[in-house]
Each structure stands twice: as structure tokens, then as C-alpha cells.
Amino acid sequence: MTPALNLDLIRKHSIPGPRYTSYPPATHFTAAQAFGDLAAAITEDNRAGAGPISLYFHLPFCESRCWFCACTTIITKRREAADDYLDALAREMSLTAAGMDTRRPVTQIHLGGGTPTFFPPDDLRRLGALITEQFPVRASDCEFSVEIDPRRLTLDHVVALREIGANRASLGVQDTHPRVQIAVHRLQPHSLNEQACAWLRANGFRSINVDLIFGLPLQTPPSFADTIDDVLGLEPDRLSVFSYAHVPWIKPAQRLFDDRGDLPNAEQKLAMFAVAHEKLTAAGYIDIGLDHFAKPADELAVALRAGTLHRNFQGYSTRGGASLYAFGLSSISSTGNSYRQNFRTLPEWRAALDAGHLPIERGLRLSEEDLRRRTIIMRLMCDRRLDFAALSQTLRVDFAERYASELASLANLAADGLVVTSPSAVEVSPSGVPLLRVVAMRFDPNATSGSRRHSLTI
Numbered sequence: 365m366t367p368a369l370n371l372d373l374i375r376k377h378s379i380p381g382p383r384y385t386s387y388p389p390a391t392h393f394t395a396a397q398a399f400g401d402l403a404a405a406i407t408e409d410n411r412a413g414a415g416p417i418s419l420y421f422h423l424p425f426c427e428s429r430c431w432f433c434a435c436t437t438i439i440t441k442r443r444e445a446a447d448d449y450l451d452a453l454a455r456e457m458s459l460t461a462a463g464m465d466t467r468r469p470v471t472q473i474h475l476g477g478g479t480p481t482f483f484p485p486d487d488l489r490r491l492g493a494l495i496t497e498q499f500p501v502r503a504s505d506c507e508f509s510v511e512i513d514p515r516r517l518t519l520d521h522v523v524a525l526r527e528i529g530a531n532r533a534s535l536g537v538q539d540t541h542p543r544v545q546i547a548v549h550r551l552q553p554h555s556l557n558e559q560a561c562a563w564l565r566a567n568g569f570r571s572i573n574v575d576l577i578f579g580l581p582l583q584t585p586p587s588f589a590d591t592i593d594d595v596l597g598l599e600p601d602r603l604s605v606f607s608y609a610h611v612p613w614i615k616p617a618q619r620l621f622d623d624r625g626d627l628p629n630a631e632q633k634l635a636m637f638a639v640a641h642e643k644l645t646a647a648g649y650i651d652i653g654l655d656h657f658a659k660p661a662d663e664l665a666v667a668l669r670a671g672t673l674h675r676n677f678q679g680y681s682t683r684g685g686a687s688l689y690a691f692g693l694s695s696i697s698s699t700g701n702s703y704r705q706n707f708r709t710l711p712e713w714r715a716a717l718d719a720g721h722l723p724i725e726r727g728l729r730l731s732e733e734d735l736r737r738r739t740i741i742m743r744l745m746c747d748r749r750l751d752f753a754a755l756s757q758t759l760r761v762d763f764a765e766r767y768a769s770e771l772a773s774l775a776n777l778a779a780d781g782l783v784v785t786s787p788s789a790v791e792v793s794p795s796g797v798p799l800l801r802v803v804a805m806r807f808d809p810n811a812t813s814g815s816r817r818h819s820l821t822i
């Protein structure tokens with residue numbers, strides 16, 4: 365199914381809202397949640413019948429700052445920082461693993477950042493050895509992905525990543541125009557993207573994702589169309605086309621864009637989204653939802669058709685039911701009814717580990733009602749559909765009765781054809797898919813319309 369774009373309806377209904385990579389969103393995590401209670405969630409997760417394990421490692425270093433970036437990063441050229449970081453990461457892994465049932469299979473590993481390929485190849489090899497020391501990873505069935513900055517990639521990095529089991533890569537490209545690249549302080553000739561893809565494919569990486577951002581300074585709809593054409597030449601299996609989140613009150617480097625006044629306006633941004641959507645679907649990519657596109661044979665597109673898509677902190681995923689254990693500063697773990705986030709600065713994260721503690725800064729225990737709403741919102745985001753009978757069975761409540769006011773609140777979206785409601789289901793229509801977040805917000809009692817904490821849905 366290729367969702368139709370109705371720009372008038374997007375204009376009318378697009379409001380700031382969470383991306384729902386978790387529910388409740390991370391903005392609701394609190395330091396008031398007792399450390400001991402959050403740490404106890406690790407041993408609680410060893411319950412009988414507990415599912416597989418997903419591992420995330422945050423590798424925060426970058427050589428230079430891209431001025432649009434909202435990630436937790438540390439800018440340095442000192443490569444020894446990677447080795448020091450691994451010493452602390454090893455302590456965090458063994459402290460955490462001590463409370464875990466590490467016989468559970470690891471089905472997913474993700475290296476994110478920052479720039480994982482800031483780490484010299486031998487440090488990546490060391491990280492791989494630390495992972496397999498603590499956890500039983502069977503290379504054959506583990507989806508192991510890594511974020512790649514083509515500017516900081518050598519052939520030896522690719523070889524090292526394959527040696528430790530990585531089989532999927534996500535390339536940060538953002539925009540291929542030199543003018544835009546200068547404006548955002550990220551010079552990246554397209555030849556580097558081509559080189560990275562060639563190395564990754566030649567070394568057996570099964571899937572390549574390309575990340576793009578629209579709404580950056582000096583971008584125009586025609587220039588972004590050129591970027592899409594350039595990356596289609598790379599023949600990626602998946603693309604993420606993110607809307608630039610302008611949050612200068614959180615990321616001061618972004619203030620520069622306001623000072624220069626070179627950000628595209630909302631209408632231009634919408635036109636860029638339209639051009640990306642049109643070109644990618646014309647090239648045969650399936651709109652997975654929100655900002656993800658995949659080739660029809662890609663696992664994400666297959667999972668969408670099969671109704672087995674999941675959503676986690678990295679976006680859409682084909683591996684569900686796993687407990688997420690995350691390591692490194694700012695990383696977020698999700699097990700059972702809890703979320704735990706690590707300290708977001710290097711000194712605090714390291715000090716906790718030096719003192720022999722888990723470096724948890726804040727988190728959340730979900731109530732029964734939170735858990736029900738998490739299921740509803742994740743089904744909407746992944747299936748684009750709420751089946752009342754199935755949800756009643758899963759949630760052990762009469763879904764239509766319990767959520768009658770939320771269902772009634774969909775009336776204006778139904779009147780505009782964004783959702784189709786019946787006595788047994790709610791279905792997001794093709795024109796409603798770009799506004800999935802807006803539909804999901806109707807089931808989120810904390811969704812604050814117009815909140816400055818979130819970016820616009822498009």
C-alpha cells in the first residue's frame with residue numbers, strides 16, 4: 365500500500381508530538397523514580413518465559429559537530445577517548461550482566477552514537493569481544509546493525525565490524541549538496557557514500573540504510589530532489605527521511621540557523637517531504653510509516669504486510685518481544701514495565717561506574733494503564749489499525765468501552781478521511797499514514813498539543 369499524500373490535510377492536522385519510539389516518551393522519565401527500584405527491574409526481567417535480549421551500545425564521540433545534530437555527543441579528535449570509554453563500558457556490562465539471565469538469546473545488537481566508526485578498528489574488535497564475553501550471541505540469527513559516518517570510515521573499520529558480527533549498516537548522509545553541507549558544518553562528498561556502500565557490500569553486509577534529513581538550512585524542494593536521486597543511485601535497502609527537529613532551546617548550536625535566517629519555511633518543508641515521498645514510492649520503495657521507506661522484499665516491508673512490525677528506540681524493527689539492555693551514556697533500557705536512562709554526561713556516567721554503581725539517572729515504572737496504552741499506541745504505529753476484539757483479549761478489558769472517549773475523539777480525523785472507524789476496528793487510511801503520530805496522540809493522555817518539547821509531526 366502506498367499512502368496517498370494530501371498536503372492540505374497534513375497542513376491542517378500536523379502538530380508537535382512525540383515520535384513514540386517509546387510510550388510514555390522519554391520526556392516523561394523522572395529522576396524521582398528510586399534508583400533501587402529501577403535497578404531491581406533487571407533481576408525482575410529474569411522471569412520464566414522471558415523473551416530474547418536486544419543490546420544497544422551508545423558510542424558518543426564525534427570529530428566535529430554537525431550543527432543540526434540533536435544526539436548526545438562529545439566532540440573530540442582524541443582517539444584514546446574510545447579506549448577509556450570501553451574500560452567504563454566493560455564495567456557497566458559486567459555490573460548489568462551480573463543481574464541478568466544471560467542464557468537468554470541475543471537477537472539484536474545496535475551500535476549507535478555519536479559516531480561508532482570514530483572508534484579505531486581495534487577498539488571495535490575489543491567491543492565485540494566484550495559483548496561475546498558477557499552474552500551468548502549466535503551470529504547466524506542476530507540482527508547486528510551499526511551507524512556509519514562515511515567520512516570516518518576505512519576499509520579496516522568495515523572488516524573489523526564484520527569480524528564482530530555486524531551485518532547491517534545505517535549511513536548518515538543527510539543531504540548531498542555542498543551548499544547545504546557547508547551550512548550545517550558537515551562536508552561529505554558523495555564519493556564517500558559510494559565508497560562506503562561498495563566496501564560494506566563487498567564485505568557481506570546484508571542491508572544498507574541511508575539516513576536523510578529535510579528542513580535543513582538552504583535546502584529547497586528541487587535540491588532535496590537531487591539528494592534523493594543521488595542516494596537512489598546507492599540502491600539502499602531502506603531509507604529514513606527525517607524531518608529536521610529545530611530545538612535551539614535544547615541544542616544551542618542550532619541557534620546559528622535562526623541568526624542566519626536560512627531555514628526553509630513550513631511550506632517548503634512540506635514540499636520536500638512530498639518530493640521524497642513521490643520519488644521513493646515511484647522507485648518502488650514501500651512507505652513503512654512516519655519516516656521509513658524500504659524495498660518490498662526488505663524485512664521491514666515484509667513485517668508490515670505480515671502485521672509483525674515493532675517499534676523501539678531506533679525506530680521500526682522486525683524483532684519484537686525482546687528486553688532492551690542499553691549501555692553507555694544517555695542510553696535507555698526497556699525491560700518489563702520499566703524504562704531506565706543512563707546519565708547523559710560523561711563525568712556523571714563514569715563517576716557512577718567508578719563508584720561501582722549502575723549509571724542510571726532517571727526512568728519510569730509503567731502502571732497497568734500505561735502498559736495498556738503502550739500496546740494500543742504501538743499497534744497503531746506499526747499496524748495502522750486497532751482491532752477491538754484482539755485488543756480486548758490482549759488488554760483484558762472491553763477495549764471499545766474503556767477507550768470510548770479516545771475513540772470518539774477520532775471523529776474529526778474520520779471526517780477528513782484520515783481514519784476509518786467501524787464498530788469493530790479503527791483503520792488509518794493511506795492519507796492518514798503521514799499523520800500516524802497525530803492519531804496515536806489521541807490515545808496518549810499526556811500528549812500536549814503545541815508542546816515545545818516535541819518537533820512537528822512533519
Ligand code: SF4
Nearest residue numbers: 426429430433435478
Ligand atoms: S556525526 Fe552524527 S552524531 Fe556526530 S555530530 Fe554529526 S550528526 Fe551528530
